Every structure is written in structure tokens, then in C-alpha cells.
Amino acid sequence: MRLAILDKGHRFGTKLLFGIIRLASRHPVLDVVKLAQYRPDFYGAQAVTHEAMRGPSAWSVADRELMAAVIARTNESAWCTTAHSAVAARAYRDRAKVDAVLADLETAPIEAPLRATLRMLRMLAKTQTVDADDMRAVLAAGVSSEQVKDALSVAFAFNITARLAEAFDFAMAEPAAFDSGAKYLLARGYR
Amino acid sequence: MSNITQAREALVSRILEGKAEASSAQRRAAFVNAVADGPLRTLVDKVARHAHQVTDEDIAAARASGLTENEIYELVVCAAVGAAGRQLDAGLAALAAAVGEK
Numbered sequence: 001m002r003l004a005i006l007d008k009g010h011r012f013g014t015k016l017l018f019g020i021i022r023l024a025s026r027h028p029v030l031d032v033v034k035l036a037q038y039r040p041d042f043y044g045a046q047a048v049t050h051e052a053m054r055g056p057s058a059w060s061v062a063d064r065e066l067m068a069a070v071i072a073r074t075n076e077s078a079w080c081t082t083a084h085s086a087v088a089a090r091a092y093r094d095r096a097k098v099d100a101v102l103a104d105l106e107t108a109p110i111e112a113p114l115r116a117t118l119r120m121l122r123m124l125a126k127t128q129t130v131d132a133d134d135m136r137a138v139l140a141a142g143v144s145s146e147q148v149k150d151a152l153s154v155a156f157a158f159n160i161t162a163r164l165a166e167a168f169d170f171a172m173a174e175p176a177a178f179d180s181g182a183k184y185l186l187a188r189g190y191r
Numbered sequence: 192m193s194n195i196t197q198a199r200e201a202l203v204s205r206i207l208e209g210k211a212e213a214s215s216a217q218r219r220a221a222f223v224n225a226v227a228d229g230p231l232r233t234l235v236d237k238v239a240r241h242a243h244q245v246t247d248e249d250i251a252a253a254r255a256s257g258l259t260e261n262e263i264y265e266l267v268v269c270a271a272v273g274a275a276g277r278q279l280d281a282g283l284a285a286l287a288a289a290v291g292e293k
Contacts, residue, residue, distance in 0.1 A: 002245075002247060002250045003250070003260045003263060003264055004260060005260045005261060005264060006264065009260075038264070039264075041205070041209065041210075042205060042206060042209055042210075042211060042265065042268070043202075043205075043206065043268050044202070044205065045202055045272075047198040047201065047202070048195050048198040048199055048202055051193050051194065051195045051198055052193055052195050055193030055194065055195075056192065056193055057192065057193050058192075075242065075243065076241075076243035077242070077243060120282075124278050124281070124282055125278070128240070128274070128277065128278055128281070129278070129281040129285075130281060130282055130285045131285050131288075132285050132288035132289040133289075134285060135282075135285045135286045135288070135289035135290075136289045139289060139290070145286060145290055146192040148282075148286050149192060149193075149283070149286065150192055150193050152279050152282040152283060152286075153193050153195045153279075155275070155278060155279065155282065156195065156199065156275050156276065156278070156279040157195075157275075159271075159274065159275035159278055159279075160271045160272055160275040162242065163238050163239075163242035163267075163270070163271035163274065163275070164242075164267065164268065164271050165242075166242035166243040166245060167234075167237075167238045167242045167245045167267045167270075167271070168264075168267070169245075169247075
């Protein structure tokens with residue numbers, strides 16, 4: 001973590017909470033949790049993220065976690081890619097599917113609507129924009145306007161988180177720590 | 192359909208208008224990636240366009256320019272939320288154009 005305040009600047013009660021998390025999970029507290037718990041009255045993106053990832057949607061939770069992983073990968077955030085591939089793999093009960101999408105979106109064993117949506121999200125994260133033709137291609141693949149909006153909400157949340165992970169330089173954690181985080185996110189969400 | 196509109200507005204209003212160490216003008220400049228020349232401009236522009244290129248030196252330079260850690264934290268958050276919001280708006284506009292809405 002590049003800013004000491006994000007590592008050690010939390011209020012006393014929050015530090016106690018971190019102690020409990022360390023004891024209960026038997027893993028160090030993930031840097032994303034340290035960020036979220038530092039001045040939550042200022043940043044606090046949990047409400048946005050929870051609604052995008054767990055709010056009502058025709059996309060499954062697994063699909064949305066996969067979108068998060070693809071957006072993270074496009075932003076070149078290894079930390080967020082690892083974190084959300086772990087959640088998606090657990091939600092799909094299929095690690096190979098997630099790995100295949102991250103290796104090559106075009107040949108991965110997923111349905112056309114999801115593939116078209118992931119292509120659009122990748123374009124958006126890479127070039128910072130998309131045009132009407134890009135959207136027509138997604139709609140033509142059988143994706144509804146509501147699903148496009150839901151996917152864009154996922155993009156909003158993870159285009160923020162991936163930037164913060166990279167700018168603040170989140171410390172990479174052990175796979176078991178990410179898996180423990182994934183279990184928590186599937187059970188409780190982002191709030 | 193999920194609906195992040197309210198949560199997004201609340202987030203943006205907290206980071207731009209809420210209690211913070213950085214001035215409101217600084218926060219707005221970071222949010223729209225229009226900071227005046229200097230170390231902070233480099234940092235904010237990287238966060239907005241390619242955050243993975245941010246280095247220890249970028250943060251050190253921002254600190255050396257007189258910014259506190261809290262100010263750097265706030266301004267980086269503003270830069271990230273602003274950039275993500277511009278992408279969201281571009282996506283929504285493209286969708287509206289594709290389905291023929293005004």
C-alpha cells in the first residue's frame with residue numbers, strides 16, 4: 001500500500017475489527033478491506049458495488065463477477081483480476097470457464113450474449129468509450145437494454161476499484177486469502 | 192434491472208462536497224482530470240487513463256509538492272470515480288443512440 005494511512009491509519013474500533021477478521025479468517029486483512037474501511041464516510045463505494053453486483057439483474061452473480069474480472073484484467077489490475085476470478089470461479093463452480101475467458105474471450109465456452117457484452121466492456125475499459133455500433137452488436141447478440149445497463153453498472157464499480165488497487169498498490173495476497181474473500185462476497189455481498 | 196443512480200450520486204456528492212482535506216476546487220479538478228501542471232497532474236492523469244502505470248515516485252512527488260496523505264487519497268479517489276463515471280456515461284449514451292432514444 002503506497003499510503004501509510006490506508007495501511008495503519010484506521011480508527012481504533014476499525015483496528016479491533018481487523019484483529020477479529022484476522023483471527024476468524026486466519027488470513028491477513030485484504031487491502032481492499034483496508035481501503036473500504038478507511039474514511040467510509042468519504043469514499044464508501046460499497047453501496048454502488050453491492051447494487052451493481054448483487055442487485056436485481058437478468059445476469060447471474062457469476063456472470064457479473066466474470067465481468068468484474070474481465071474489466072480488472074483490461075485495466076491491468078492483477079490484484080482485482082485474481083480477486084474476482086476467484087469469486088466467479090466459485091459462483092460458477094467452474095474455474096476452467098473463468099480461466100478460458102481470461103485467456104481468450106473469443107474461444108471461451110460461454111453463450112453469445114455474455115461474450116458480446118464482455119467484448120463491449122473490454123472496449124470501454126480499454127479505450128474509455130464505446131459507440132452506437134458497439135452497442136448494436138451487443139443488442140444483436142440477444143442482450144436486452146436492461147442487461148447492457150446492468151453490465152455498465154458493473155463496469156462503473158470496477159473501473160473505480162481497479163484504478164484504486166493499482167494507484168494505491170494493493171499487496172498481492174495468497175490464493176487461500178482470496179478464496180476466503182470470495183466465500184464472504186458470495187455469502188454477504190459488498191455491503 | 193439494478194439501479195446504481197442514487198448510490199452513484201451519493202458517492203459523487205460525498206467525494207466532491209463532503210468533509211475533506213483537499214479543497215473542493217482541487218477535488219473537482221481531479222474528478223474531471225483537469226489539474227494544473229505539476230506532480231499532481233501526472234498522478235491524476237495516470238489514475239484516470241492507466242492507473243497501473245502509477246509508481247511509488249508519482250506518489251512521492253505528490254507528497255513532496257506539499258500534499259498530505261489524506262489529500263492524495265482523496266484526489267486519487269476523485270480521479271478514479273470521475274474516470275469511471277465518464278465511461279459509464281459514454282456507454283449509456285451509446286446505448287441510447289443504438290436503441291434510437293434521444
